[in-house]
Amino acid sequence: MPELPEVETVRRGLEPALQGARILNVELRRPDLRFPLPEDFAERLTGRTIISLGRRAKYLLADLDDGMTVIMHLGMSGSFRVEREGEIASVPGDFHHERAKTAAHDHVVLHLSNGFRVTYNDPRRFGFMDLTARAELGEHASFKGLGIEPLGNELDAQSLAALFKGRQAPLKAALLDQRLIAGLGNIYVCEALNMAGLSPKRKAGTIARKDGSPTVSAVRLAEDIRTVLQQAIQAGGSSLRDHKLTDGSLGYFQHHFRVYDREGETCPTSGCGGMVRRIVQSGRSTFYCPRCQK
Ligand SMILES: [Zn+2]
Secondary structure, eight states: OOOHHHHHHHHHHHHHHHTTOBEEEEEESSSBSSSBOOTTHHHHHTTOBEEEEEEETTEEEEEETTSEEEEEEOTTTOEEEEEETTEEEEOTTGGGSOOOOOGGGEEEEEEETTSEEEEEEOSSOOOEEEEEEGGGGGGSTTTTTOOBOTTSTTOSHHHHHHHHTTOOSBHHHHHHOTTTBSSOOHHHHHHHHHHHTOOTTSBGGGGBOTTSOBOHHHHHHHHHHHHHHHHHHHHHHHHHHHGGGSOSOOOTTTTTOSSTTOTTSBOOSTTTOOBOEEEEETTEEEEEOTTTOO
């Protein structure tokens, strides 16, 4: 499952091809992905201009010039391929899985006025596309009740403290709760907690004071969540540039993980010297350093 930095990397990779382009023609090679494609999807997109390509949590949002928005989710194995004059220009975000080589999995193809062709490929078809009025996006099933955006301005020490105040759940579980913060996944929660020196097991409410104001821990955590996400996006960006020199999966994160999937290795926190441990919380692996994460 791509995490938020990967989706943001895909967005940045697609933006030059999609933004400002008019959709000349849409090929739908099948009627459904994870869900049926919207009724008359191709007809409704044809002739429209894409004003901007945004992102909310792990959803890509293409705003059209008629007030509609195309919602796109990559699922487990979805990827986009950008081609121009028959040449592959880029495969943004392809680093997280084997390059989908077979054209049998090319499900949606957009032919654009700028000469680009953007193809959505998805071998397992857990991804989906939908069309909704921009003004009603907040009411869409995928966005209703979704928490704050971790890379947006909403996430800071104050908002974290307000969201977590009084919560008895472990800090890690609260950070993964999509109703509180949207799009933060297991990997980056582990990374941010290590960087902030906070135990994944402590109660979420402990980063807020009784009056709901943030503790020093909340200040650190808010800052480190943004830092680990930004660093991953930077790394994704560089792998994107290198992509043509490699064959498929770069696994770009592995080299940058602090604790994730590093059980038994030395904690990266300077002066700590502890060892990374793996525990299971709510059925998912948590990697952390018991020595410096309190
Ligand atoms: Zn440590």
